[in-house]
Amino acid sequence: xxxxxxxxxxxxxxxxxxxxxxxxxxxxxxxxxxxxxxxxxxxxxxxxxxxxxxxxxxxxxxxxxxxxxxxxxxxxxxxxxxxxxxxxxxxxxxxxxxxxxxxxxxxxxxxxxxxxxxxxxxxxxxxxxxxxxxxxxxxxxxxxxxxxxxxxxxxxxxxxxxxxxxxxxxxxxxxxxxxxxxxxxxxxxxxxxxxxxxxxxxxxxxxxxxxxxxxxxxxxxxxxxxxxxxxxxxxxxxxxxxxxxxxxxxxxxxxxxxxxxxxxxxxxxxxxxxxxxxxxxxxxxxxxxxxxxxxxxxxxxxxxxxxxxxxxxxxxxxxxxxxxxxxxxxxxxxxxxxxxxxxxxxxxxxxxxxxxxxxxxxxxxxxxxxxxxxxxxxxxxxxxxxxxxxxxxxxxxxxxxxxxxxxxxxxxxxxxxxxxxxxxxxxxxxxxxxxxxxxxxxxxxxxxxxxxxxxxxxxxxxxxxxxxxxxxxxxxxxxxxxxxxxxxxxxxxxxxxxxxxxxxxxxxxxxxxxxxxxxxxxxxxxxxxxxxxxxxxxxxxxxxxxxxxxxxxxxxxxxxxxxxxxxxxxxxxxxxxxxxxxxxxxxxxxxxxxxxxxxxxxxxxxxxxxxxxxxxxxxxxxxxxxxxxxxxxxxxxxxxxxxxxxxxxxxxxxxxxxxxxxxxxxxxxxxxxxxxxxxxxxxxxxxxxxxxxxxxxxxxx
Numbered sequence: 001x002x003x004x005x006x007x008x009x010x011x012x013x014x015x016x017x018x019x020x021x022x023x024x025x026x027x028x029x030x031x032x033x034x035x036x037x038x039x040x041x042x043x044x045x046x047x048x049x050x051x052x053x054x055x056x057x058x059x060x061x062x063x064x065x066x067x068x069x070x071x072x073x074x075x076x077x078x079x080x081x082x083x084x085x086x087x088x089x090x091x092x093x094x095x096x097x098x099x100x101x102x103x104x105x106x107x108x109x110x111x112x113x114x115x116x117x118x119x120x121x122x123x124x125x126x127x128x129x130x131x132x133x134x135x136x137x138x139x140x141x142x143x144x145x146x147x148x149x150x151x152x153x154x155x156x157x158x159x160x161x162x163x164x165x166x167x168x169x170x171x172x173x174x175x176x177x178x179x180x181x182x183x184x185x186x187x188x189x190x191x192x193x194x195x196x197x198x199x200x201x202x203x204x205x206x207x208x209x210x211x212x213x214x215x216x217x218x219x220x221x222x223x224x225x226x227x228x229x230x231x232x233x234x235x236x237x238x239x240x241x242x243x244x245x246x247x248x249x250x251x252x253x254x255x256x257x258x259x260x261x262x263x264x265x266x267x268x269x270x271x272x273x274x275x276x277x278x279x280x281x282x283x284x285x286x287x288x289x290x291x292x293x294x295x296x297x298x299x300x301x302x303x304x305x306x307x308x309x310x311x312x313x314x315x316x317x318x319x320x321x322x323x324x325x326x327x328x329x330x331x332x333x334x335x336x337x338x339x340x341x342x343x344x345x346x347x348x349x350x351x352x353x354x355x356x357x358x359x360x361x362x363x364x365x366x367x368x369x370x371x372x373x374x375x376x377x378x379x380x381x382x383x384x385x386x387x388x389x390x391x392x393x394x395x396x397x398x399x400x401x402x403x404x405x406x407x408x409x410x411x412x413x414x415x416x417x418x419x420x421x422x423x424x425x426x427x428x429x430x431x432x433x434x435x436x437x438x439x440x441x442x443x444x445x446x447x448x449x450x451x452x453x454x455x456x457x458x459x460x461x462x463x464x465x466x467x468x469x470x471x472x473x474x475x476x477x478x479x480x481x482x483x484x485x486x487x488x489x490x491x492x493x494x495x496x497x498x499x500x501x502x503x504x505x506x507x508x509x510x511x512x513x514x515x516x517x518x519x520x521x522x523x524x525x526x527x528x529x530x531x532x533x534x535x536x537x538x539x540x541x542x543x544x545x546x547x548x549x550x551x552x553x554x555x556x557x558x559x560x561x562x563x564x565x566x567x568x569x570x571x572x573x574x575x576x577x578x579x580x581x582x583x584x585x586x587x588x589x590x591x592x593x594x595x596x597x598x599x600x601x602x603x604x605x606x607x608x609x610x611x612x613x614x615x616x617x618x619x620x621x622x623x624x625x626x627x628x629x630x631x632x633x634x635x636x637x638x639x640x641x642x643x644x645x646x647x648x649x650x651x652x653x654x655x656x657x658x659x660x661x662x663x664x665x666x667x668x669x670x671x672x673x674x675x676x677x678x679x680x681x682x683x684x685x686x687x688x689x690x691x692x693x694x695x696x697x698x699x700x701x
Contacts, residue, residue, distance in 0.1 A: 009537075009541070009561065009564070009567060010071055010072040010534070010537065010559045010560070010561065011072065011558065011559045011560070011561050011655040012070060012072045012074055012079065012082070012559070013070065013072075013532050013557055013559055014052075014056055014057075014060070014079055014082075014083055015079075015082060015083070015086060015655075016532075016556075016557045016558055016559060016655075017052060017056065017556065017557050018052075018083070018086045018087070018090065019655075019656070019657055020555070020556040020557060020575070021045050021048050021049060021052070021090065022090065022093075022657075023575060023577045023649055023657060024041060024044060024045045024048065024577060025041070025042070025045045025090070025093060025094065025097065026577075026659070027041040027577060027578075028041045028042045028045075028097045028100075028101065029097065029100070033305075034302070034303050034304050034305055035101075035104055035105065035108060035303045036297075036300060036303040036304050037303075037304055037305055037579070038101065039101055039105070039292055039293070039295070040293060042094070042097055042098065042101065042289060042292065043289060043290050043291070043292050043293045044290075045094070046094065046288075046289040046290045047290035049087070049090070050155060050222055050290065053222045053253055053254045053279070054154070054222060054223065054224065054225035054253070055225060055396070057080070057083060057253055057254070057279070058223075058224035058225065058250075058251075058253045060076045060079055060080050060083075061076075061080070061224070061251070061253055062224075063076040064076045064077055064080060065077075071534045071559075072559065084278065084279055087279070087281070088281070091281045091282075091283065094283070094289065095259075095283065095284055098284055098289065099284075105295075108300070108303060109190065109191055110191050110193075110295065110297070110300065111190060111191065111192040111193070112183075112192075112193050112194070112195070112295065113186070113192055113193070113194045113198070114194075114198055114285060115198055115201060115202055118194065118198075118202070122186055122194070123202050125186065125187060126184065126186075126194060126199045126202060126203065127202070127203050127206055129184060129199070130199060130200070130203050130207075131206075134180060137177055137179075137180065138174060138177075138200075138207060139174070139175065140172060140173075140174050140207050140208045141172065141173045141174070141175075142165075142170045142171075142172055142208070143170065143171040143172070143173060143272075144170065149173065149272040150173060150175065152173075152175065152221050152273070153223075154221065154222065154223035154225060154250075155220060155221075155222060155223075155288070156175060156176065156178065156220065156221070157176040157196075157197060157218060157220050157286075157287060157288050158173060158174065158175050158176060158218070158219055158220065158221075159172075159173070159174040159175075159176065159197070159200055159201065159204065159216065159217070159218055160172070160173055160174075160216070160217055160218075160219060160261075160265050160268065160269055161174075161204050161208070161213050161214075161215065161216040161217070161265075162213075162214040162215050162216075162264070162265065163204070163205075163208055163210040163211075163212060163213045163214060164210065164211050164212045164214060165208070165209075165210040165211055166211070167211075169214070170210075171268060172204070172208050172210075174200060174204070174207060174208075176196060176197070176200065180196055181196060181294065182195065182196055182286065182288075182291040182292075182294035183195055183196065183291075183294050183295055184196065184199055191297070191299075193295055195285055195286040195291075196286075197218050197258070197285045197286055197287065198285055201216055201218070201285075204216055215261075215262045215264065215265060216261075216265075217257060217258050217260065217261025217262065217265050217266075218257065218258040218261065218285060218287045219255055219256065219257050219258075219261070219266075219269050219287070220255070220256045220257075220287050220288055221252045221254070221255050221273060221275075222252065222253055222254040222255070222256070223250045223251060223252055223253065224250040224251050224253055225250070225396070252273050252274075252275045253279060254279040254280070254281070255269065255270070255273070255275060255279070255280045255281075256280075256281050256282075256283050256287050256288075257269075257280065257281070257282050257283070257287070258282065258283065258284070258285050258287050259282045259283065259284055259285075261282070266280070305579055308338075308676045310337065310338065310339065310340045311338060311339045311340065311679055311680075312339070312340045312342070312343070313326075313332060313334065313339060313343060313680075313684075314679075314684050315329070315330075315332060315684065316332075316343065321346070321350075322350075323343075323346065323347045323350050323351075323443075323465075324350070324354075324434060324441075324443060324467075327443055327465045327466065327467050328441070328443075328467050330626070330628070331464070331465065331466045331468065331626040331628075331629050332464075332465045332629070333462055333463065333464045333465075333624075333629045333632060333633065333680065334462070334463040334464075334465075334680070335460075335461075335462060335632075335636075335637065335675065335680050336449070336456045336459065336460065336461045336462070336463065337456055337457050337458060337459065337460065337580060338675045338676055338680075339680060341453055341456035341457075341463075343463065343465075344373070344445065344447075344451065344456075344463050345372045345373055345376070345453065347430075347432075347443075347445060347465065348360065348362070348373050348376045348377065348430060348432075349372065349376045351376075351380065351432045351434075351443075352376040352377065352379045352380035352383070352385070353379075353380075353383075354434065356434050356435050356436065357380075357385060357432055357433070357434045357435075358385065358386065358433045358434065358435055358440070359385060359386035359387070359388070359431075359432075359433045360377060360380055360385060360386075360387050360388075360430070360431070360432050360433075361387075361388045361389075361390075361429075361430065361431040361475075361476075361479045362377060362387075362388070362389050362390070362429075362430045362431075362451075363389075363390045363392070363425055363427055363428060363429050363430070363482070364389055364390065364391045364392065364402060364405065364451065365392045365398075365425065365426060365428065365450050365451075366398045366450040366451070366452050366455070367398075367401070367402075367405070367450065367451050367452050367453075368401075368452060368453060368454055369401060369404070371405070371451070371452075371453065372453065373451050373453075374405050374408070374409065377389060377409060377412075377414060378408055378409060378412040378414070379412075380414075381409065381412040381413040381414040382412050382413060384413075386415070387409070387412075387413070387414040387415065388414065388415040388417065388479065388483065389405075389406075389409050389414055389415070389416050389417070390417050390418075390419060390425050390479070390482045390483070391405065391406050391409075391416055391417070391418055391419070392418075392419040392424055392425045392426070393406075393418050393419065394419065394421075394424050406418070417482065417483050419482070419618070420485065420618075422616070423498065423616055423617060423618060424612075424616070424617045424618070425482060425617070425618045426606055426607070426613070426617045426618060426619050427478065427496070427606050427618050427619050427620040428446065428447035428448070428449065428450065428451065428606050428620075429444065429445070429446055429447075429475055429478060429479070429620065430444065430445040430451075431443070431444050431445075431472065431475045431476060431479060432444075441467060442467065442469075442472035442473070442475070442476065443465070443466075443467045443472065444465070444466055444467070444468075444471060444472045444475040445463060445464070445465055446463075446464045446466075446471075446475075446604070446620065446622045447461060447462065447463050447464070447606065448461045448462045448583065448584050448585050448586075448604055448605060448606055449461030449462075449583050449584075449606075458580055458581055459580070459581045459583040460580050460581060460582050460583050460584050460675075461583050461584055462584050462586075462604050462633070462637075464604060464622060464624070464629065466626070468626075470492050470493050471493055471494070471622070473492075474491045474492060474493055474494040475494070477490065477491050478491070478494065478496065478618075478620065481618070482618060487499060493622075493623050494620055494621065494622060494623070495603065495620070495621035495623075496618065496619060496620050496621065497607060497613060497614050497615065497617055497618060497619035497620075498614065498615050498616060498617065498618070498619075501607065501614050501619060501621055502535070502536075502614045502615065504621070505536060505539075505587075505614075506535075506536075506539055508524075508587075508589045508601065509524065509536075509539045509540065509542075509543050509548075509589075510539070510543075511589065511591070512524055512543055512548045512589055512590060512591075513542065513543050513546045513548055515590070515591075515592045516543075516546050516547045516548050517546065520592040521590050521592060521593055521594045521595070522547070522548045522549065522590050522592070523548060523549040523550065523551070523589075523590040523595055524540070524543065524548065524549075524550045524551070524587075524588070524589055524590070525550075525551045525552075525553070525586075525587075525588040525595065525638055525642070526550075526551075526552050526553065526554075526586070526587050526588070526609065527553040527582075527584060527585065527586040527587075527638065527641060528553075528554060528555075528585045528586075528587075528605075528607075528608045528609055529554070529555050529556050529557075529582070529583065529585070529608045530554065530555075530556050530557040530558070530608040530609065530610050531552060531554050531557070531558045531559060531560055531608070531609040531610075532557055532558075532559045532609070532610050532611070533609050533610055533611050533613075533614060534559070534611075535611075536609050536614075537559060537560045540552075540560060540568075540571060541560075541567055541568055541571075543570075544567065544568045544569060544570040544571045545566070545567065545570075547570060548570060549570050550570060550571040550572070551571075551572050551574070551642060552571065552572065552573045552574070553574050553575075553576065553582075553641050553642070554573055554574075554575060555575055555576060555577070555581075555582040555583075556575070558573055558575075558651060560573065561651070561653060561654075561655050562651055562652075562653065563652065563653035564653050568653075572650070573650070573651035574642075574648050574649065574650055574651070574660075575648070575649040575651065575657060576641060576644055576647045576648055576649075576671065577647055577649065578646075578647035578670070578671075578672045579647075579672050580672055582641075584604070584637070585604060585605040585606065585607060585608060586602070586603070586604055586605075586633060586637065586638055587602070587603040587604075587605060587621065588600055588601065588602050588603075588634065588638060589601040589602075595634075596634040596635050596638070596639060598627065598630065598631075600634060601623070602623070602624040602630055602633060602634060603621040603622060603623055603624065604621075604622050604624060604633065605619065605620065605621040605622065606619050606620055607619035607620075607621065632680050636675075636678070636680065637675075640669075640671040640674045640675065641671050643669050643671065644669060644670060644671035644672075645660045645662050645666065645668065645669055646660075646662070646668050646669065646670040647670060647671065647672060648660040
């Protein structure tokens with residue numbers, strides 16, 4: 001039986017996230033990874049930490065005097081203390097990593113100088129460079145009664161100094177605009193850089209035109225970035241414009257300082273930002289370590305992962321790039337980034353120009369400023385097609401971009417509908433309706449990731465194309481739900497949040513328990529980003545206690561703890577961290593058959609196993625019934641991920657993670673390398689007979 005209300009059964013969500021970021025950081029020390037890719041992992045981990053504070057820590061700060069506890073038994077105050085303790089350890093680790101990386105960069109003839117290593121001629125070059133290129137952008141501010149302390153935006157690197165001018169002592173502030181280059185390349189035969197912070201620090205006397213600089217330093221505030229939405233009944237567009245503007249001015253929840261800054265200047269900054277000395281950390285310059293990607297050089301190819309050829313599905317080529325004919329012939333799934341995202345962009349592009357297409361419906365959560373998909377939708381609307389776009393304004397940190405596209409699409413004549421303010425639209429669906437002969441045919445695209453061309457180069461996701469009548473009719477009903485809020489009652493195959501998903505997942509888990517009781521094969525394989533929904537976790541625990549085998553491939557946060565006696569002994573949790581970002585959501589249930597089997601129940605989804613995804617968002621779970629698509633996802637993608645032993649971390653029964661150890665008898669296997677080398681089953685077309693055995697992995701019997 002499941003223990004009642006025992007916090008011991010669960011891992012804290014916030015601490016689990018910090019453990020995930022530790023796994024990302026561990027990539028920086030893996031000598032098998034090319035050097036500049038390890039620098040990139042440091043940049044990613046630091047950027048992740050910023051977002052964690054802007055969102056999760058900021059949320060806990062708002063609740064810090066509450067006595068409410070998380071389901072693992074911690075109050076907000078307790079969580080904040082633990083976060084500060086673990087973050088301090090992480091920052092210390094980051095500093096050590098940066099020192100090691102600097103040494104390795106230097107060994108590979110890439111040098112990043114600091115103030116004490118610069119020669120006089122270097123300093124002269126830097127000061128001249130700043131005067132010629134940046135003088136008009138920089139605005140030195142002396143703090144006095146007529147020049148109050150300026151507002152410092154979220155994440156903006158800023159210099160502070162104490163200086164003497166005309167025998168008077170002043171404090172000075174110099175904001176570093178976001179548009180400035182992060183590193184300056186120094187002249188000479190060697191590849192040498194200096195960070196913009198270092199360049200400005202050594203030039204403060206000239207910038208402020210003062211007699212003397214007494215002390216100086218760098219700081220960077222991190223602010224609460226949650227949008228505060230009000231204005232009930234107002235135009236959502238205006239509400240979000242106002243909220244985005246006000247977000248810049250929200251409270252500070254962390255300050256990073258450079259290592260050499262004086263305690264005097266720290267006190268001055270804390271006082272001016274009305275900030276207590278908690279969550280303050282000292283870092284090496286550049287204080288914003290997410291900026292270090294700026295030093296990446298194309299000349300140093302050997303310091304990056306080798307390039308691979310992104311495949312384009314043979315079956316689409318077989319139909320001379322006619323997407324409608326190819327999809328009508330058979331369902332197809334595209335595995336990004338190993339297969340081109342152009343399959344998605346060209347499908348919508350072709351729909352925009354096809355005179356037989358009557359309408360296009362599309363959900364927009366995240367994309368780029370120059371998105372080819374949104375450009376195609378604008379063109380389709382201009383040509384008179386009925387274009388409907390569901391735009392989610394609450395896609396965190398993409399709100400401004402989505403507002404921009406909303407304007408452009410409306411001007412072109414598209415119908416723009418904003419997601420429900422209480423319920424984000426996170427489902428990824430495109431529906432194209434086309435007149436063919438004497439009938440109308442629907443074509444649908446379902447995705448596990450965003451319609452984001454740049455992310456698709458590194459995010460592992462699935463794009464599923466079908467003209468199956470039931471699945472496309474279900475898509476049409478989902479769009480009606482999104483535009484009218486009327487709950488669909490006749491959806492036949494799709495499972496969706498927030499209405500049917502939770503009950504269906506419970507039903508599928510309990511069916512595995514029933515099968516175990518009948519001595520039938522029983523088991524569950526889930527691949528997603530996060531597992532933090534207590535009710536689903538408890539169902540997994542109950543299933544484990546009834547001898548249901550459960551394998552969870554959870555990239556990031558996991559509040560379930562495996563391997564606990566009489567609770568989760570039949571559960572394994574693995575996290576894969578590697579060259580590509582694991583982002584695909586796949587849910588598989590044995591359904592009374594051995595795994596892998598054609599009759600295993602299989603879904604792909606836009607949703608993780610979190611309360612917000614199941615109860616407060618519109619999400620879709622798409623059943624995979626087509627034989628080759630089912631086989632590809634099960635026998636290629638899931639099994640390769642389960643077999644991976646080079647990028648994998650095992651979660652232990654104490655909640656910690658351990659990198660998978662490979663014995664001398666074990667063969668190394670990287671799922672990422674496997675996906676690079678092997679074509680997918682459903683898109684092979686005329687190449688179908690080539691090397692089928694190679695791209696079909698088998699485990700068990």
